[in-house]
């Protein structure tokens with residue numbers, strides 16, 4: 436029914452914010468003896484144009500080496516996200532601009548306007564903008580260490596989801612501020628997504644499938660035309676491929692509607708298939724999630740009694756479609772799911788027969804939900820590996836033609852008959 440959206444962006448911005456202060460003069464750099472405090476504000480602009488980042492850097496030289504050798508610090512190295520623009524830096528007290536250069540290693544070197552001798556400190560600002568869409572905002576907070584205070588300023592009318600929850604909130608006129616106090620440890624990027632729910636726009640298309648023409652409607656917020664066009668195109672393409680990998684034609688009598696959705700709309704999941712009412716697709720979801728939700732039109736046709744058969748098959752169909760469109764992603768996703776099951780197997784002793792999905796997905800139940808999905812996929816995938824595509828398709832055809840609910844015993848029995856193999860070992864997973 437639903438599928439967790441892996442926050443793929445998380446790994447992209449691993450390039451970090453930092454901050455080595457380069458030592459000029461004859462001494463080797465003892466910069467772990469220096470102290471750098473950061474005060475960072477990420478502001479989502481109300482005009483819909485950018486995310487403005489303002490970073491106050493306070494540097495203090497406590498490097499003993501510079502005391503004895505009369506060395507000093509005079510520059511500051513810093514990595515920006517690759518999509519940063521309008522970069523500028525200026526001194527805190529005088530507001531004088533700092534000059535900078537881009538090194539061949541990809542970091543910026545800012546020239547401090549004075550020599551920072553042992554015991555001295557120096558404060559300056561670095562500012563830059565990050566891109567966004569007019570009504571959706573997705574970015575990562577990328578910080579390092581535990582001497583950084585982070586404030587997110589977001590217009591109050593936006594719905595905001597922050598991956599980490601250890602902040603407190605303040606109402607500041609038209610903004611809500613989400614404050615991560617100094618002392619918070621920053622290691623991994625933290626994804627922030629914001630949505631301004633506007634009226635919805637829609638585009639339409641037609642998928643020419645094997646037995647019928649299926650109308651496709653994609654609904655999205657203002658300014659999300661590129662998202663809408665991509666989803667329409669991907670839906671048409673993937674419905675055809677789903678017919679191909681399952682061996683049977685698009686089953687429902689109704690057309691397909693895809694609705695762009697926020698984290699609140701999907702309760703933390705990547706998507707939701709609500710049958711004839713349409714698919715709610717999280718605006719940050721990948722094509723794999725879209726395929727998974729579309730695949731449920733096929734899994735629902737079998738009237739499975741248990742959710743694991745529904746979800747296991749939806750993920751197998753997703754894998755099979757991806758092997759045709761994006762084989763690298765298919766293999767990575769499959770391997771990751773099999774590994775997740777192995778990793779969590781010792782922690783959760785949930786039988787598939789008893790597994791139920793939770794109403795919402797968040798950091799407190801994430802692993803338990805992932806365990807259920809990964810175990811369900813593992814069982815169906817193992818069966819697919821053993822039986823092969825043709826035999827599985829024969830089995831699915833039989834299941835879809837039954838006029839009663841398909842329970843676990845019925846599923847195993849039909850697959851045994853289709854393959855002439857003993858599949859009773861599957862019961863160990865149930």
Ligand SMILES: [Zn+2]
Pocket residue numbers: 436437438727728731746749
């Ligand atoms: Zn699902």
